[in-house]
Amino acid sequence: SQQGEEDPQALSIQEGENATMNCSYKTSINNLQWYRQNSGRGLVHLILIRSNEREKHSGRLRVTLDTSKKSSSLLITASRAADTASYFCATDRDSGAGSYQLTFGKGTKLSVIP
Amino acid sequence: EPEVTQTPSHQVTQMGQEVILRCVPISNHLYFYWYRQILGQKVEFLVSFYNNEISEKSEIFDDQFSVERPDGSNFTLKIRSTKLEDSAMYFCASSVVRGPTGELFFGEGSRLTVL
Numbered sequence: 760s761q762q763g764e765e766d767p768q769a770l771s772i773q774e775g776e777n778a779t780m781n782c783s784y785k786t787s788i789n790n791l792q793w794y795r796q797n798s799g800r801g802l803v804h805l806i807l808i809r810s811n812e813r814e815k816h817s818g819r820l821r822v823t824l825d826t827s828k829k830s831s832s833l834l835i836t837a838s839r840a841a842d843t844a845s846y847f848c849a850t851d852r853d854s855g856a857g858s859y860q861l862t863f864g865k866g867t868k869l870s871v872i873p
Numbered sequence: 874e875p876e877v878t879q880t881p882s883h884q885v886t887q888m889g890q891e892v893i894l895r896c897v898p899i900s901n902h903l904y905f906y907w908y909r910q911i912l913g914q915k916v917e918f919l920v921s922f923y924n925n926e927i928s929e930k931s932e933i934f935d936d937q938f939s940v941e942r943p944d945g946s947n948f949t950l951k952i953r954s955t956k957l958e959d960s961a962m963y964f965c966a967s968s969v970v971r972g973p974t975g976e977l978f979f980g981e982g983s984r985l986t987v988l
Contacts, residue, residue: 792976801877801964802916802979847916860906860918860929861977 764864765848771870778835780867782848783828789851791824791831792861796845805833805846840873875899877980879965885986889954894983896948896965905948906966906977907940909933916964922948955987 765782772778782791790809794802808815808824808831815822821834835842845868849861878897886892898905907919920930922940939951948967952959962984966977 794979801981802966802977804976804978807976849916860921860931861908862918863908863916865915 765846765867767867768865769868769870771872772838774838774840774871774873776838778838778842778869778871780833780846780869782831782833782864784831784848784850784862785829786850788826791822792849792851793820793822793831793833794847794849794863796847796866798844802847835869838869838871840871843869843871845869875978877965877967877978879963879980879983881983882981883984883986885988886955888957888987892952892955892959892985894950894952894963894965894985896950896980897946898948898965898967899978900946902967902969902978904928904968904970905940905942906968907950908964908966908979909961910964910982911958911961919950919963952985955985957987960985960987 765780770778788810790807792807793805795805796802806815806817806820806822808822810826813824819836824831831848845866847863847866849863851861877899880895905922908916909919910916918931920934920940921928925942937953941949962982964979964982966979968977
């Protein structure tokens with residue numbers, strides 16, 4: 760089964776607009792994280808939300824988590840051209856015995872047009 | 874700001890050759906990981922390492938792969954006999970803790986091209 764599927768696959772918006780990306784997952788989780796990847800570069804951690812949290816803010820980022828629907832959303836407000844990147848959600852599986860691995864989705868490629 | 878560093882940034886090798894990818898995790902981190910990303914595909918977990926032993930590995934991490942922490946700073950991934958399908962970006966990551974608070978810090982990656 761696929762864990763951590765983002766949609767849309769690609770999103771193109773004008774600078775200043777808000778960007779919303781969604782992530783769905785299948786198994787129960789300890790936490791859900793969002794990462795950003797500029798083209799050809801490494802992954803940068805943006806925000807982590809725990810399974811008992813519903814919403815979290817960090818600067819222009821707002822993340823929500825709905826464990827009943829097994830979904831999360833990432834909102835970037837007042838987007839800038841520098842926000843152009845791929846955004847991935849990643850889940851830390853709740854195996855009970857502890858899990859060391861993150862499962863990443865395919866990502867949403869965001870293009871912010873100046 | 875402390876960061877995870879990886880070398881080489883790009884390596885081209887012939888099929889069947891051995892490759893070693895090197896990583897220097899953040900100095901006070903205790904957990905180390907290798908992930909890979911085939912071009913245009915998902916980032917996939919390979920292996921996690923803690924207290925000088927593998928703590929978890931995926932089905933991708935077969936007998937051709939091995940990891941080592943030869944000294945107090947380096948963390949290496951070795952592929953014994955590379956295949957064409959090993960061509961990917963390999964990311965090293967480290968974390969202070971695992972589990973619910975486990976933010977991973979990733980390096981910039983090593984791009985491996987197998988010809």
